[in-house]
Every structure is written in structure tokens, then in C-alpha cells.
Amino acid sequence: MKVSDIGECQLIDRLNILLHQKPDENTPARENLILDIGDDAAVFLPQGYQLVTVDSLIENVHFNRSMLNWADLGYKALAINMSDIAAMGGLPQYAVVNIDLPPDTLVSSVTDCYNAMYSLANKYQTVIIAGDTNQSSIINLAITLLGSAENPSCLLTRNAAQAGQKIAVTGYLGNAAAGLDMLLNQTEVTDESRRIFYRSFYRPKPRINEARLLVKEGVHCCIDISDGLVTDLGHILRQSRVSARIELDKLPLHPSLRLSYPLQAQNMALYGGEDYELLFTASAKVIEQISVQSHIPVTIIGEIIPGKPEELKLVDKDGRALQPEKNGWEHFKKPK
Amino acid sequence: MKVSDIGECQLIDRLNILLHQKPDENTPARENLILDIGDDAAVFLPQGYQLVTVDSLIENVHFNRSMLNWADLGYKALAINMSDIAAMGGLPQYAVVNIDLPPDTLVSSVTDCYNAMYSLANKYQTVIIAGDTNQSSIINLAITLLGSAENPSCLLTRNAAQAGQKIAVTGYLGNAAAGLDMLLNQTEVTDESRRIFYRSFYRPKPRINEARLLVKEGVHCCIDISDGLVTDLGHILRQSRVSARIELDKLPLHPSLRLSYPLQAQNMALYGGEDYELLFTASAKVIEQISVQSHIPVTIIGEIIPGKPEELKLVDKDGRALQPEKNGWEHFKKPK
Numbered sequence: 227m228k229v230s231d232i233g234e235c236q237l238i239d240r241l242n243i244l245l246h247q248k249p250d251e252n253t254p255a256r257e258n259l260i261l262d263i264g265d266d267a268a269v270f271l272p273q274g275y276q277l278v279t280v281d282s283l284i285e286n287v288h289f290n291r292s293m294l295n296w297a298d299l300g301y302k303a304l305a306i307n308m309s310d311i312a313a314m315g316g317l318p319q320y321a322v323v324n325i326d327l328p329p330d331t332l333v334s335s336v337t338d339c340y341n342a343m344y345s346l347a348n349k350y351q352t353v354i355i356a357g358d359t360n361q362s363s364i365i366n367l368a369i370t371l372l373g374s375a376e377n378p379s380c381l382l383t384r385n386a387a388q389a390g391q392k393i394a395v396t397g398y399l400g401n402a403a404a405g406l407d408m409l410l411n412q413t414e415v416t417d418e419s420r421r422i423f424y425r426s427f428y429r430p431k432p433r434i435n436e437a438r439l440l441v442k443e444g445v446h447c448c449i450d451i452s453d454g455l456v457t458d459l460g461h462i463l464r465q466s467r468v469s470a471r472i473e474l475d476k477l478p479l480h481p482s483l484r485l486s487y488p489l490q491a492q493n494m495a496l497y498g499g500e501d502y503e504l505l506f507t508a509s510a511k512v513i514e515q516i517s518v519q520s521h522i523p524v525t526i527i528g529e530i531i532p533g534k535p536e537e538l539k540l541v542d543k544d545g546r547a548l549q550p551e552k553n554g555w556e557h558f559k560k561p562k
Numbered sequence: 563m564k565v566s567d568i569g570e571c572q573l574i575d576r577l578n579i580l581l582h583q584k585p586d587e588n589t590p591a592r593e594n595l596i597l598d599i600g601d602d603a604a605v606f607l608p609q610g611y612q613l614v615t616v617d618s619l620i621e622n623v624h625f626n627r628s629m630l631n632w633a634d635l636g637y638k639a640l641a642i643n644m645s646d647i648a649a650m651g652g653l654p655q656y657a658v659v660n661i662d663l664p665p666d667t668l669v670s671s672v673t674d675c676y677n678a679m680y681s682l683a684n685k686y687q688t689v690i691i692a693g694d695t696n697q698s699s700i701i702n703l704a705i706t707l708l709g710s711a712e713n714p715s716c717l718l719t720r721n722a723a724q725a726g727q728k729i730a731v732t733g734y735l736g737n738a739a740a741g742l743d744m745l746l747n748q749t750e751v752t753d754e755s756r757r758i759f760y761r762s763f764y765r766p767k768p769r770i771n772e773a774r775l776l777v778k779e780g781v782h783c784c785i786d787i788s789d790g791l792v793t794d795l796g797h798i799l800r801q802s803r804v805s806a807r808i809e810l811d812k813l814p815l816h817p818s819l820r821l822s823y824p825l826q827a828q829n830m831a832l833y834g835g836e837d838y839e840l841l842f843t844a845s846a847k848v849i850e851q852i853s854v855q856s857h858i859p860v861t862i863i864g865e866i867i868p869g870k871p872e873e874l875k876l877v878d879k880d881g882r883a884l885q886p887e888k889n890g891w892e893h894f895k896k897p898k
Contacts, residue, residue, distance in 0.1 A: 234893035260611060260714050264801065266649040266785060267615035267709065269717060272608035275596060279603035280658045280694045280706060287697050313602040322616045324660075324704045329894045358616045361623050361893040363700060368660050370616060370706035373603065378596050381605060449602060465600065557570035557697040558665045 229336060230329035234359055237336065238263075244340050245354050253351035255319040268355040270320060274374045275381075279310040282324075282368035287557075291365065293409060298428040300339035303367040304346050306452065308432030309502040311373035313450035315382035315441040317434065318352040322370040326362035339367070350434055380441050382448035382506070387466035391447075391507040393528040396436050396520070398480040399455055400491055401426035403498025407487075419482040430502035436520055440506055443516050448506040454499040456550050459538065462507070469533035475543040478525040496540070497551060565672060566665035570695055573672065574599075580676050581690050589687035591655040604691040606656060610710045611717075615646040618660075618704035623893075627701065629745060634764040636675035639703040640682050642788065644768030645838040647709035649786035651718035651777040653770065654688040658706040662698035675703070686770055716777050718784035718842070723802035725868045727783075727843040732772050733858050734816040735791055736827055737762035739834025743823075755818040766838035772856055776842055779852050784842035790835040792886050795874065798843070805869030811879040814861040832876070833887060 229237050242263055249256065260269040283303045285291055304321060311318045323343065327336065347354055352371075375381055405427025407413055408420065415423070433450070440448060447466065451458045455472075463470055477495045484491050507530055508516075517524040531539075540548040565573050578599055585592065596605040619639045621627055640657060647654045659679065663672065676690075683690055688707075711717055741763025743749055744756065751759070769786070776784060783802065787794045791808075799806055813831045820827050843866055844852075853860040867875075876884040 229894045233895040237894065261717070261719065265720050266646040267613040267652065269650070269711065269714070270612050270614075272612045276606050276608045276612070276708075277603040278606075278656065278658055278692055278706075278708065280660050280692060282660055282662070282694060282696055282704075284662060284696055284698050286699060310602040314605070316603065320614065322614055322706050324616050324618055324706075326618070326620060326702065327894070356614055356616060358618060358704075359893060360618055360620055362620050362702070363622060364698070366662065366698070366702060368618075368694075368704050370614075370658050370660075372612075372614070375605065378605065381597070383597065384601050557695060558565045558573065558663070559569040 227333045228329065229327055229331050229333055232333060237333065237359060240333070240337065241340050244337060245344055247344065249348050255351055255353045259353060259355060262355040263357065270355065274376050275378060277311055277314050277316040277373035277375055278370065279307055280368060280370040281307050281310065282366060284366050285364040295428070296335040296338040297342040299367060300342035301346050301429055303369050304343045305430050305432050306502060307369045307371035308350060308434060309430065309450040311371055312432050312434040312437035313382060313448050313504060314375065315380050315437055315448070316373035316375040318350055318371055318373045320372040321347055321352055321354045323354055323357035324368040325357065326360045326366040328363060328365065329361055350432065382437065382440060382445060384447065384449050384462050385465040386447035387462050387468050387507040387530045389468055389530050389532040391530045392510050392513055392526045393470060393472065393507050393530060394513045394524055394526050395478060395503050395505050396433050396524055397501070397503040397522050398478045398483070399451070399501050399503060400483050400494035400498050401480055402430065402500035403494035404483055404487055415486040419486045422480065422482050427500065430500065432502065433504045436504055436522065439516050439519055440504065443512050445506050445508045445512065448504055451501045451503050451505050452499060454497040455505065456496050456538065458505055460536065463536045463538060467535040468530050469535060469537040470528055471531050471539040471541060472528035473541055474548065476525060476527045478523055563669045564665065565663055565667050565669055568669060573669065573695060576669070576673065577676050580673060581680055583680065585684050591687055591689045595689060595691060598691040599693065606691065610712050611714060613647055613650050613652040613709040613711055614706065615643055616704060616706040617643050617646065618702060620702050621700040631764070632671040632674040633678035635703060636678035637682050637765055639705050640679045641766050641768050642838060643705045643707035644686060644770060645766065645786040647707055648768050648770045648773035649718060649784050649840060650711065651716050651773055651784070652709035652711040654686050654707055654709045656708040657683055657688055657690045659690055659693035660704040661693065662696045662700070662702040664699060664701065665697055686768065718773065718776060718781060720783065720785050720798050721801040722783035723798050723804050723843040723866045725804055725866050727866045728846050728849055728862045729806060729808065729841070729843050729864045729866060730849045730860055730862050731814060731839050731841050732769050732856070732860055733837070733839040734814045734819070735787070735837050735839060736819050736830035736834050737816055738766065738836035739830035740819055740823055742836070751822040755822045758816065758818050763836065766836065768838065769840045772840055772858065775852050775855055776840065779848050781842050781844045781848065784840055787837045787839050787841050788835055790833040791841065792832050792874065794841055796872065799872045799874060803871040804866050805871060805873040806864055807867050807875040807877060808864035809877055810884065812861065812863045814859055
């Protein structure tokens with residue numbers, strides 16, 4: 227059955243039922259919700275400071291219809307927004323889902339997508355409270371996510387890096403780029419590697435718990451790696467007006483990545499993007515404290531140094547400098 | 563100059579400058595803004611209860627590129643969201659703008675669009691605090707708008723209509739449909755009519771001040787007319803579980819509409835949509851009090867009656883019943 231067989235009103239009715247399954251527990255976000263889907267706007271009683279971010283996944287830009295798994299689409303669209311809220315030190319609370327669909331989309335595809343979103347939302351005590359469904363020639367899933375932070379001093383921002391601090395990342399870098407490469411080029415890798423890379427690309431874990439750990443330990447500067455380490459570190463350097471040095475042999479490359487992509491692994495970690503890991507700066511001592519409490523690797527990859535603002539030095543294990551390429555993802559620019 | 567000539571980062575820099583022009587005055591929304599565009603999320607200190615809505619304008623669905631005026635696009639995308647916040651009895655505060663653009667879009671088109679948004683936002687003390695710019699094959703402008711309401715008892719909802727209440731609308735109905743007809747069919751009308759219809763279609767006024775008047779006078783049930791009077795009244799009837807009677811000769815038809823579309827005017831008012839006027843229910847006395855304070859017409863067009871829930875009676879001046887058509891706008895459905 228296609229969405230054109232039932233129309234917008236019936237589609238919304240079905241999604242509404244899906245989104246009102248009994249949740250695992252009654253969370254603060256649910257308790258403070260006054261009015262959700264069904265009126266001109268949703269209404270809630272806000273708690274603390276409010277965070278708001280938006281990110282979308284668009285057909286033929288972020289994915290192709292031929293290789294689309296709708297559950298992955300729904301999961302990832304919400305996860306990348308949760309990653310932004312995490313990178314600010316906040317907790318996600320309310321999601322607003324704007325979905326555009328070609329009329330011949332299967333209803334079951336849309337419900338697969340919403341089930342995955344609902345499940346991820348539920349896991350992080352987030353409620354989907356509003357949205358819009360539109361007809362379009364291409365699939366487009368845009369989510370606006372609202373989150374909360376106790377107070378402004380808890381925020382993790384891009385402008386708080388200071389010379390002398392170490393630079394650290396959570397998890398591994400480059401696995402999502404490997405997942406994309408496998409999709410585009412049918413590169414052959416082991417089954418185990420395939421599983422790891424696909425999971426990184428399709429199902430990035432929002433680092434919400436890790437970000438809370440950063441806040442608890444007094445970190446102030448953080449960004450999530452969506453466009454690639456070099457590009458996203460560049461945002462920190464520009465906004466903090468500092469310089470940095472990255473030691474290439476410290477980059478956390480997963481053994482599977484080293485094995486499957488021995489020549490490209492380093493560049494995938496530097497420029498690949500979509501890893502949605504946290505990149506942050508703090509003292510070595512603070513990073514050590516975070517590392518021992520974290521369930522995933524936390525790795526020091528370099529340091530913030532005095533020097534020309536925005537300058538980034540990439541140094542290999544023999545101390546040789548490598549010129550950073552400018553090839554992180556940027557919309558509208560033709561790929562180099 | 564095209565957006566592909568400068569890329570996403572430079573485009574965002576330009577939009578950022580545009581959005582940080584000195585506003586007319588320092589408003590509560592600005593005073594409570596902690597962090598806007600430039601980090602992973604925007605941050606503000608919320609006031610009262612929070613309202614949130616999303617609506618988008620999509621190429622080949624809501625408009626065609628050949629007849630696109632970018633300033634009108636920006637204006638309308640924000641205005642229709644403001645209309646939703648108004649229809650809840652709230653005040654708009656913060657806008658999140660998600661824009662998708664083909665790479666060959668002129669930079670000046672994008673700045674025209676943002677200038678119109680900025681200007682309308684400013685007029686209603688609203689701040690554009692976050693957003694996302696994406697490459698796409700089609701133009702898509704989705705805005706999530708956050709607003710505030712003092713307390714839940716001030717909310718205007720769809721489920722609060724009661725038998726015995728009168729049904730009223732602000733302004734005129736059908737003018738936007740006439741504007742769309744002129745565009746699609748090059749219908750010839752007088753210059754004065756053309757100006758009125760185009761203005762209704764391209765530049766609908768969000769009825770924020772009128773909605774505040776409704777709240778002040780104790781109205782509880784309201785919706786904005788986006789999909790057509792019959793469709794939107796249908797939402798009220800369904801959610802309030804009541805029935806209604808509309809007197810067709812009471813429909814507020816602008817003299818220009820009667821003159822230009824003598825045969826279609828009534829249907830344009832009933833089914834046309836996009837008028838973004840307020841449709842509400844209250845006692846005749848309350849409506850009279852609102853009418854005398856309002857700068858635009860407020861017209862009683864019928865009443866909420868006991869009877870089969872959701873039933874809508876359309877009655878002409880001789881008391882004859884007209885069967886309502888089911889042809890309000892609905893996404894995914896093929897037009898009849």
C-alpha cells in the first residue's frame with residue numbers, strides 16, 4: 227500500500243498511533259508535555275535552558291533510494307540531531323519531525339522509519355511531539371530537536387578551547403567513511419569489518435552519556451564530528467582563536483579499518499566525517515578521569531597550542547608535518 | 563554568483579551577517595537568547611509554556627521555480643508558521659530555518675529570501691536562532707517555530723468547541739485561492755483585484771494580534787485556515803466531537819472576489835485554503851467584543867450545534883442544504 231492510497235490524514239493517524247505506544251517509562255519530557263500532535267502546535271513546560279538544533283537527510287545528497295533502508299534513515303536522522311544536543315552538553319527532550327515523501331512511497335516504509343525513530347527517542351527519554359508530512363519528488367527527513375541544559379555554565383561550546391589543553395575524541399574515527407566507501411565502491415572486506423563499518427555509517431550512537439560525563443568533569447569545549455575531524459576541529463580553532471597540533475599516530479583507528487583500508491585509514495579518520503564522535507579539549511588529568519569512567523575509548527590525539535589562530539599542524543610519528551587537505555564535506559561545493 | 567561558487571561555509575557567513583543586523587528594539591526573545599547560530603545548537607532561557615510547530619514550502623508542490631519570488635518564499639514560510647503559533651494563542655519567539663537549495667541558486671536569491679524572513683521575524687519580535695543549509699535537487703524551506711504562552715488555560719485548541727457557540731472568522735476567505743488561480747490560469751482581473759489576491763496568496767498576514775485579542779476575551783477554540791474552511795472546521799468538529807452549521811451567505815467574500823469570480827467565489831472561500839485567517843468559536847457577545855477591537859473584519863458565519871459529531875451543514879440564504887465536498891488540500895492524494 228502506497229501513501230497515495232491512503233492520503234495525508236490517514237497516514238498521520240497511523241503515525242500517531244505508532245508514536246503513542248506505551249513508552250518504557252514516564253520521563254520528565256513526557257510529564258511536562260501539555261499537548262502533542264494533533265493541534266496547530268505542540269505545547270510543553272520547559273525545564274532549565276532550552277537547546278535547539280536541526281539537521282536533515284536528503285535523497286541523492288545523503289543517501290540514494292536504491293540503497294535505502296527506511297529504519298536506518300529514521301534512526302540516523304534522529305541520532306545525528308541527538309549528537310548535536312550531546313555536543314552542547316545537553317539532554318534531548320522533544321523532536322519535531324518534518325518528512326517529505328513521494329506519493330508512491332510504501333506506507334510500511336514510513337512506519338519502519340517512524341518505528342526506528344520512536345525506538346531511539348524512547349531510549350534517550352525523548353518524545354516526538356510535532357511534525358509535518360509533505361508530498362515531494364524526493365525523500366527528505368528533517369528533524370528539529372529540542373534539548374535542555376541545567377545552566378549556561380554547563381554548556382559545551384566551540385569557543386572555549388585554550389592553549390595548553392589536550393585534544394581528545396571518543397570512540398574510533400574513519401569507520402563511517404569506510405561504511406560509505408563500501409556502499410559506493412563495493413569494496414570487499416571481512417564480514418566482521420562490514421558489520422562494524424555499516425553500523426558506524428547507518429547507526430551512529432549519539433554520545434549523550436559520554437557528553438554528560440564531559441560536563442560532570444568540567445569540560446567546556448566540544449563539537450561532534452559530522453563533517454570530518456579536520457573540518458570540525460577547524461570550527462573550534464576559528465571560534466576559540468587558537469592553533470592545534472594533531473599527532474597522526476594517535477588517531478584512534480579501529481583494527482578493522484587498519485586491516486581493510488591500510489592506505490586510506492588515516493585520511494578516512496581525518497576527513498571522512500559522519501563518525502558523530504565527540505571532539506573536545508581539556509587537561510590531560512580531566513581526560514584521564516573521563517577515560518576511566520567511559521564505556522568507550524577516549525583518546526588524546528593532540529593539543530591546543532599558542533600560535534596563529536586556526537592553524538592546524540598534522541604531525542606523523544617521526545615529527546614530519548603533513549599539510550591538511552581542505553576536503554571535509556561542504557554543501558554546494560563540487561567534490562575535489 | 564551562485565551558491566556553488568562560494569560553498570556552504572561562506573553562504574552561512576553571509577546569512578549570519580544578515581541575521582545580525584541591528585534589530586528595531588531589544589525584545590524579550592533577544593534578551594533571553596544565550597547562544598545563536600554558530601555552535602552545535604542554539605540556547606535560550608525559555609519563558610512560560612513553550613509552543614512548537616513546523617511547516618515547509620516545497621518546490622513543485624507549493625510553488626514552481628519559474629514563478630518564484632524568493633522574498634515572497636521567505637516571507638510566506640515564516641508567516642504560515644507564525645499563523646500556527648497565533649492559532650494556539652501564543653507569541654512567536656524563535657525560528658529555526660532549514661533550507662535546501664540546488665547548487666546553481668543565486669546567492670542574491672538566498673539573501674532576498676532571508677531578508678524577507680528577517681524583516682517579518684523582526685516585526686513580530688521573533689529571532690532566527692538556528693538553521694541548516696543543504697544541497698538538494700529541489701528548493702525546500704522548512705521552518706520550525708517556537709513560541710510561548712503564559713499558561714495552558716490561555717491556549718486556543720481544536721477540541722474546545724461547544725454546542726451553542728457561534729463560529730467566526732477573521733478577514734476575508736477565498737482571496738488566496740483567487741491568487742493561486744490567477745497564477746495557474748492567467749485569469750484576467752482588475753489591477754486592484756490582482757494586487758489584493760496576490761497579496762493574500764504571497765504575503766498572508768499572521769493574525770498574531772487578533773489571536774491575542776481572542777485569548778484576552780476568553781476564547782478557547784481556534785484553528786488557522788490553511789487547508790480550506792471546510793477541512794479546517796472539520797478538524798475542530800472531529801476533535802471537539804460536535805456538529806456545525808455554516809450559513810453560506812455569511813461567508814466574508816471580498817468585493818473584488820465577488821466581482822472577479824462571481825461563480826467560484828463561494829467555493830474558493832469554502833475549499834480554497836491558504837487564507838491563514840483564524841477560525842474560532844465563542845458566544846455572540848464575545849465575538850462582538852472582539853469585533854469592535856479588531857482592525858480587520860470579524861464575521862460570524864455559523865454555529866456549533868448539537869448533533870452527529872463531525873457533521874457539517876452548509877445552508878444557503880433560502881435555507882437549502884448544500885453537500886460539503888471533500889476537496890480541501892491533502893498531501894499525497896491525487897486532486898479530484
